Amino acid sequence: MPMTREDLEAENARLRAQVATLESSLNALVASAARQRAIFDSSTDFAMVITDPNGIITDWNTGAEHVIGWAAEEMIGDNAERFFLPEDVANGRVDHEMTRALEDGRASDERWHVRKTGERFWASGEMMPLHDGGNVHLGFVKILRDRTEEHVAGVALKQAKERFQTILETVDSAFAIIQLKFDADDRPVDYRFIEANPAFARQSGADLRGKWVTEHAPDLERFWFETYGRVARTREPANFESYAEGFARWFDVRAVPVGDPDELQVAILFNDVTERREAEDRLRASEALARENVERVQLALAAGAIVGTWHWDLPSDQFTIDEAFARAFGLDPALGRSGIPLAQIVATVHPDDQEGLAEAINEVIARGGAYAHQYRVRRVDGNYYWIEANGRVDHAPDGTPSSFPGVLIDVQERRAVAAQRDSAIAALRALNENLEQRVAERTGELMKAKDALRQSQKVEAIGQLTGGVAHDFNNLLTVIRGSVDLLRRPGVSDDRRQRYIDAISDTADRATKLTGQLLAFARRQSLTPEVFDAAASVRTISDMVRTLTGSRIKVSVRLPSEPCHIDADRSQFDTAIVNMAVNARDAMKGEGDLTITVAEASRMPAIRTHPAVSGAFVAVSLTDSGPGIPTDRIDQIFEPFFTTKGVGEGTGLGLSQVFGFTKQSGGDIFVESTEGEGATFTMYLPRVEGLGDVAVEAGDTSLQLGEGACILVVEDNAEVGMFATQALAELGYNTVLAMNGAKALAELATGVERFDVVFSDVMMPGMSGVELGQEIARLYPTLPVMLTSGYSEVLAQSGTHGFELLHKPYSIDALSRAIQKVARYRRR
Known part of the structure; x- marks a missing residue:
């Protein structure tokens, strides 16, 4: 049926309205798309990548260029596998992620990815599917964020925790964290062990993890609660050593506050020192x-x-x-x-x-x-x-x-x-x-x-x-x-074996020190005199004196402008200074003034029963501000083992060493004291002329330990001789043992070129070691001789006659150093 004019105008109006509606919707859609694009491009901290269903990149935002490195024109049209690790691509990780996104609506993932530069970075991200209005699958969007710093820090923290836990599990010292309990009057009354390492049970004798200490030791001394409570409240660490009756042990403890102050927690690190304390009591x-x-x-x-x-x-x-x-x-x-x-x-x-x-x-x-x-x-x-x-x-x-x-x-x-x-x-x-x-x-x-x-x-x-x-x-x-x-018993652990060996070594050292000090007092110690500046030696040792006396004693040193040379054993001189300083420190109860003075003197005053002596002397004085020495005790202070100290506070041999050293060095020791006004100890030692500047030879390190060297050992005691030859063999030397001086000279006569060093005892029947050394020096001037002795009146009175001396008892290390020192002379 043909349309009328009216129908055509109505249809035309309808179509114009429909076009206007479409234009409005199109404009809204364009505006929305612009907004979404602006969000997509402005997210610089997030990498946003859009792909088709096959993983081909269709869009690449500014954030992706910032995080991953490639520009959009380099990546659009390429596969998203490009910024995944090769091993992840080979394992089908990308396809797996897209499958999970389709099945679950999203796929979260954290792993290493690769930038354009080839550098790896750790990223956390999500992949989501894209659909149109008709639910047709258009592709995927993947959003990534760089989390490398957080990931590395987290890994490092985890490793640190694991290392710390390993240390706590394996360390010999006991470690625990305790939490304090206070009563209504704010007094610490108990503490609970929150954590404890395996060594805790070994050191304390009880496994108290999760328990209150009063459950194990209801009568524990108040000292422990007060000390730990003070650390928890003041947040100040504490170090102490104390006995715990409830554990029947001595503990050496370090306590430090941990955690939030309101938690009242303290970390304690401690060791069982009962065995050491008992050994000290026995000593x-x-x-x-x-x-x-x-x-x-x-x-x-x-x-x-x-x-x-x-x-x-x-x-x-x-x-x-x-x-x-x-x-x-x-x-x-x-x-x-x-x-x-x-x-x-x-x-x-x-x-x-x-x-x-x-x-x-x-x-x-x-x-x-x-x-x-x-x-x-x-x-x-x-x-x-x-x-x-x-x-x-x-x-x-x-x-x-x-x-x-x-x-x-x-x-x-x-x-x-x-x-x-x-x-x-x-x-x-x-x-x-x-x-x-x-x-x-x-x-x-x-x-x-x-x-x-x-x-x-x-x-x-x-x-x-x-x-x-x-x-x-x-x-x-x-x-x-x-x-x-x-040590001979079977099944001794390494720790116990080392403890027994240390006990033998420490006991031998104490015996050596005791005999050395007795010999010094008797003026029968073998000294090694040399010419040196007493003032310079005092200057050098003054820092050690300050350390020994402590911060509450002011140490002043007064030295002359000119050198004061003496001919004495430098080591024994330093030991005498230290012994007098320690004696002054103990007299002053650790607080006061100590003055060390070195000066020239033209006479030595009358001392005890000896008259005054005129001559050139160096006077070394130590003056303290202590209580002084009673008149009836001044004549006793140099006696061996005389002491006014308590049990375990000294042997009483320090001043005996000073007395013996000064007398054997040709001098004497003078004491001046007034009760209540301190005391002055003055060593008078003969002054000698200096030797001038002597060039110090650089150590010769070319000789390797035992390198082709042969030692002639001369020792009349078979057991000592066997030890010396075995020790030298352990050091790599060849040895020949002669039981006396005559046999030693006979060995040398058969071929002196075989030997690099002669190592001889001093005290032997017939020819002494000194006489043997003098005869070797006459017959074979280039062959070095080294002597060894624990005590020899010949050496005490006349010195070593120019030979190197190794004191008995000696360690293998000391023997090795001495042999290498004298062996250099033969090579020259």
Whole structure:
């Protein structure tokens, strides 16, 4: 049916309205698309990538260019696999992610990706499918964000936590975190163990993780609560060592606050030091016994009538005796080392004295303590001699007699002198005529008798001294022997083995130090004198003195502008300064003033019984502000083992070393003191001319350890010689052992070119080590000689005669250094 005009106009109006509506919708759609595009392009921190269903990139925003590196024109049309790692592409990771996105509506992922530069970066992102209005799949959109820094930091933190946990699990020290509990009055009353490492149970003896300490130790001392509570409240760390009765152990503790202050938590790191503390207690007890023998030590050093020493093990009735004892009574030295019963020992006692000896022995065994008894014994020559036995009986903790060490002294001369004295007194009393004349005639004889008596009193002191010395050294030998027996037991752990070895080494060092200080006091120590500036040496050692005395003592040093040269042992000089400084520190109770002065002096004042001496001296003085020294004690302070300190605070040998060093160096020590005003100790040492500047040779390091070198070892003691040759063999040297000087010269005569160094003991029968060295220097001037000695009167009086000296006992390291030093002379 044909349309009318009206119909056409109506249809035209409808179409125009429809076009207007379409135009409006199109404009809205364009505006929305523009807004979405602006969001897409402005997200610079997020990489947005749009792909088709096959993963081909169709759009790439500015954020993707910023994060991944490629520009849009480089990536559109390329596959999204381009910024995935090759191994992820090979494993089908991209296809898997698109599949998950289609199935679940989105796929989240965190992994390494690759930038345009080839650099890897860690990204977290999501992939989502794109659909049109008809739910037709158009492709995918992937959104990525760079999380590299966060990821690396997280990995590092995890690794650090793992390392820290490993340390806590394996460290020997105990570690725990505790939380404090306070009562209504803000007093710490308990603490709970929140965390604890495995070592905690070993060190404390209990596993308390998750428990309150009062559950294990309800009577624990208040000290522990107060200390940990103070750390938790003040946030200040604490270091301390204390005994915990509830654990029956000593602990060395470091406590530090951790966490938020309101949590009241403290981390503690501690070690069980019970064994060390008990060892210190035993050492203090041993030192106390040594100090009881002060007078006997001093007198015995000046006498020489010891027959021999013994040690009687009471439970087994076995005497061990030294070689001198065995020789004196014709006994087998081998049996003396393994053990001899009492019956065999007393078989040589005079029949008239045996009953009294038995009573004296039974009495001292019953009560314990010191023992002294005189009786006659038959010596190896068949004659009877008077001796005095001095010793000490020790009881076990349960009261059972355990050991009886002692010493025998020859008192034959003393008893003869006493008899002469008694006879002289009787004769004097009988005189009633010409008294003055007769007294004059007998005065000389009486003076001789008194001198002899004084000497006999010194001899008596030897017994008292050596009984104590033997006891102390037997204590040291007990530690060594016990450690050796423990090392021989099967299944000893490495830690315990090292502990026993350290005990042997430490005990040997203490014995070495004790004998060295006694030799220094007796002026029989082998010194190594050299010419040096005493002022420069004091300047060098002053820093160490300040460290030893502590911050509360002000140390002042006054030195001259010109050098003050002396000829002495530099090491012993420094040791004397340190000993006097430590003595001053202890006298001042750790607080006061200490002044060290070095000056020239034209005379040495009268000291003790010695008159003043004119001459060139260097005076080294230490003045303290302590309480001074009582007048009645000034004459005692240089005696070995004399001390006013408490148990475990010193051996009493420091000032003895100073006395022995100054006397052996040709000088003396002078003390001035007024009670309440401090004291001044002054060493006077002979001043000598300096040697000028001496060029110091650079160390020759070309000789490797034992490199083709052969050492001629000269030692009369077979055991020491075997040790020296084995030690040198361990160091890589070839060795030849000669038992005396004559055999050594015979070896050299067969071919001196075989040897690089001669290593000889000093004290040997026949030719001494010094004489052997002098003969070698005459016959073979280029062959170096090194001497070794623990004690030699020849060296003490005359020095080393220019030879290198290695002191006994020596370590293998010291032996190696000394051999390499002297071997350089042969190569030159």
